Amino acid sequence: MKWLLMLFLHIGLSAAVITPNGSTLGWTMDKGVKVFQLVAEPVERQFAPGLIVKCWGYNGQTPGPTIEAYEGDRVRIVVTNKLPEPTSVHWHGILLPSNMDGVSGLSQKPIQPGEQFIYEFTLKNSGTHMYHSHYDEMTQIALGMMGFFIVHPKDPTEEEKVDRDFCIMLHEWFIPLGARTPDPLVMLDFNYFTFNSTVWPATDALVVKKGEKVRIRLGNLSMDSHPIHLHGYEFTVTAQGAKRMKPSAQFEAVTVNVPVGDTRDIEFVADTPGDWAFHCHKSHHVMNGMEHDIPNLIGVDLSDITAKMQKLLPDYMAMGQNGMGEMMEMDMPRPKNMLPLSSPGPYGPIGMGGMFTVLKVREGITTYTDPGWYKP
Numbered sequence: 001m002k003w004l005l006m007l008f009l010h011i012g013l014s015a016a017v018i019t020p021n022g023s024t025l026g027w028t029m030d031k032g033v034k035v036f037q038l039v040a041e042p043v044e045r046q047f048a049p050g051l052i053v054k055c056w057g058y059n060g061q062t063p064g065p066t067i068e069a070y071e072g073d074r075v076r077i078v079v080t081n082k083l084p085e086p087t088s089v090h091w092h093g094i095l096l097p098s099n100m101d102g103v104s105g106l107s108q109k110p111i112q113p114g115e116q117f118i119y120e121f122t123l124k125n126s127g128t129h130m131y132h133s134h135y136d137e138m139t140q141i142a143l144g145m146m147g148f149f150i151v152h153p154k155d156p157t158e159e160e161k162v163d164r165d166f167c168i169m170l171h172e173w174f175i176p177l178g179a180r181t182p183d184p185l186v187m188l189d190f191n192y193f194t195f196n197s198t199v200w201p202a203t204d205a206l207v208v209k210k211g212e213k214v215r216i217r218l219g220n221l222s223m224d225s226h227p228i229h230l231h232g233y234e235f236t237v238t239a240q241g242a243k244r245m246k247p248s249a250q251f252e253a254v255t256v257n258v259p260v261g262d263t264r265d266i267e268f269v270a271d272t273p274g275d276w277a278f279h280c281h282k283s284h285h286v287m288n289g290m291e292h293d294i295p296n297l298i299g300v301d302l303s304d305i306t307a308k309m310q311k312l313l314p315d316y317m318a319m320g321q322n323g324m325g326e327m328m329e330m331d332m333p334r335p336k337n338m339l340p341l342s343s344p345g346p347y348g349p350i351g352m353g354g355m356f357t358v359l360k361v362r363e364g365i366t367t368y369t370d371p372g373w374y375k376p
């Protein structure tokens, strides 16, 4: 009963964090300690209908479920390894004793397949933190072994309180066309870019009521920085990895670059209704199934080649000489387990996929279910 009351009080202090296309990890109490169970295991993830990816993650998901707690909480995280190789979990950004830091070989022995390791520490610093594998990092992080660890301040100020609090993990993958398993050996030339291991059109819209104060927490454990841009608003960058910045250090922006191995919090009051694009501004990062090894035909006269090719392949169609938009306009045949190049929007195909979602600000809504397209 006492813990129920404390939970109620905590929920009253600030909005629970929403993980779009994801979930929050439940916990139990054991003599004043919040106990979480994390299972490291292979998972199948649908990035969008038509694309199933064989990933590794936690509790059947990638990113793993969001861990949410409060400054001062004592937490115990029981990690069970159901992977085919050892693992360990690092609590990225959290101040804790060295032997709880989760670095295989440095701060602990790796957790062998079938074994458990118990992490236990007291949360000293609030903020947008992360957790991720720290064994065979190249493979395990590339395959999706990461999640958020949100530590709320014990006594939030008025300035810190928000109505809608989202967290989005940025990641990038190389999945050979038609294949299911991402290739962790690829270092630069990725072809899928995800928000919480999902691509548009499957990324959940961020639905808010007009006038609400919104926070979006962004985390990046990929190999590239991601300049995330919001249309329609100037937002305030309130945290850069570590604790919330002093008001004098916060700054307004329309794009926030999220570097590798770090988090950013942005906040704004949703005062302008509409459907507002929210996406990475590296133009290849809003493509699904980007193939980089094709010749550039822009400006090339292909009329002669088309006639010759059609003698060999009657269905041959030359494309790309006038830009790539025509490929986006039509649903062409493609290999299995590959997404189309566009998705339907209210005014025609939306050519962006990948790291893309829509902030839907609406007046007069009573639930946060997707309200459909905005009618101006």
Ligand SMILES: [Cu+2]
Pocket: 193, 224, 225, 226, 227, 280, 281, 282, 285, 355
């Ligand atoms: Cu990007």
